[in-house]
Amino acid sequence: MTASAYLAFEPEDQALADTIGAALVADGLSYAVPTADTRRLEQSSILAAAVADSRSLVAILSDASGRAQTAKRETLAALNNGRPVVPVLASDGASQSWGGLPLDLDAAIDLRAGPSPERLAAVAAAVRAAHAPGRVVAMLNIKGGVGKTVLSANLFSAAHLFDHRSVAFIDLDPQHNLSQYFLPAEERNELRAENRTIYGVMMAKGPNAAARSEFLNLAAPINRSRGMGRGQFDLLVGDERLFEFTLDEPATVDKHAAFARFQALIAALRARYSVVVIDVNPCATFLTRCAIAAADHIVAPVRPEKYSLTGLTMLEQVVRAVRGRPVKPSEFTVVLNGVNDRTRSPLPGDVDAFTRAEIAAAPFFGSTLIETAIPYSGALRAAPMDRFVVNPINVTALMRERQRDVKDSLARAAAEILKRAGAA
């Protein structure tokens, strides 16, 4: 059974861990603790799997855990597996010795004066708050040009329009094509001037840094039909300056802080929206790591072509490396995108069937391919447009496409993905 929280601590803090555990149980929550097996250094993937099996992690920051490594490794595993971390400060010097991890120490619960009932209740409340029902989905394939951006816009528009899901998009690609897809240049520039882009989230200091308290107000509504407001179908706009986070030696950016701020953004959005969609650049960079670490589920679009399959193979390797543990097929969904594309192949049926058969026979991804494929459609191309868009959702195929089969496929695929992602 999945525990509400994993307690990360060193043996010296056993008594405090027991007290916190008892407080969680008294509050109707459950907890897991490290075992002798997971504490062994060579068992890091077992440790990561044990942490990932809990829904959050409570890290006891003490002198003992500051000196040792196990609790830090457990906490890092939580951060890399999208598990919210609740830091608990147990001694004065602990925050310095834990400074190497991207933790939000300002939000730490202070138990230095002892575990009073009020403070323990605060720990339980923080664990409960970490259990927001929203699901985080990353659109990812290491191969580019498979339709991640346009497909994410259209799949989750279908979830919003047909299934009444509240959706927040995060454009985490320096090319910010998702933002271009929905919003005109003028509006994007305005949002950038107001520091209301993802760059403001990732920057911890300087004039471009957005205040953490403002994270929920950064996203722009992109369904502006009457009766719709913020919180229903929104986009946190991308920014080309994100490329600074893809370089080897960042002179101006603090990746540790960016990682922690991105996790804080995800926690805030998860509490408001039923689905948070991250559109990521097609390669393996720091930004990819942020997305993988935050995601509950990864959706990999695949074109009926051979290069897409290589991207899929690499995807499993990259996710496994980031999460530090073996990954499960249930953490992925593969969607065949652009079938019956007669502009690309003279033998569309054969190519589609061949690609489907290749994936279906794959040992890992075989069970991840959903039945519904997305047919090729002109409305799913990001063609240059000389029209005016007042309500951004009108650019999606759901609003423009006349062919019923395309709309139906998008709606069916979205429902299948959300079911696999565990969305209620």
Place this chain on the structure above:
Amino acid sequence: MSKASAPGPRALRKAAAALTEAELKALLTYVRTRTNDKLLAIAAGKPKAKPKTKPVPQGLTAEILALMQPILGPAQEKAELLLDACGAPPEVKAKTLGEALRKLRRTKSDDQIRATAQELMARIAKRHGMRETVT
């Protein structure tokens, strides 16, 4: 032969089956020469209904439709944009531009509506154009 007493196609086929070839030929010749007979109309079935054609918008409606055509979106949203721009109260609703114009004409002249629509489109063109440029 009155319409009520005319035999149906099934009755005709039954009657034809009982005829000799010569009798059938004579009957068909009779039918061909009597083109106005109601019997023929019944045998041919109902005439196909003509497809309904939408009336082509005229005057101000046509003008506003063309003016707002570059906006990507359903007719209802365009109608709402025009109503809002003309200062119509929020409870005034319309599903098409034609309907919006009918409601606006109760309080505004054609010239006022035209001028407001042109201003609206100028604002939209400045802020909502989806053309991408290279710097």
